[in-house]
Amino acid sequence: MATNVLYKVTTCENQKTGNKYNADFSYVVNFDGKQPSEAEETVCKTFEPSDT
16 A cells, blocks of 8 residues: 555645645546546545635
8 A cells, every 4th residue: 555645635634734645545536437547537535625
């Protein structure tokens, strides 16, 4: 499992100082149900809105 995952979504609770990802797991899927071939065709399903 990756231990150094960077995450730059400033409105997500899981983003911590230095763009570090702080969730217990990451769940990534594609947009349209097909096999993605580029990062832009995926979406992170572990997004949680930040209180700040």
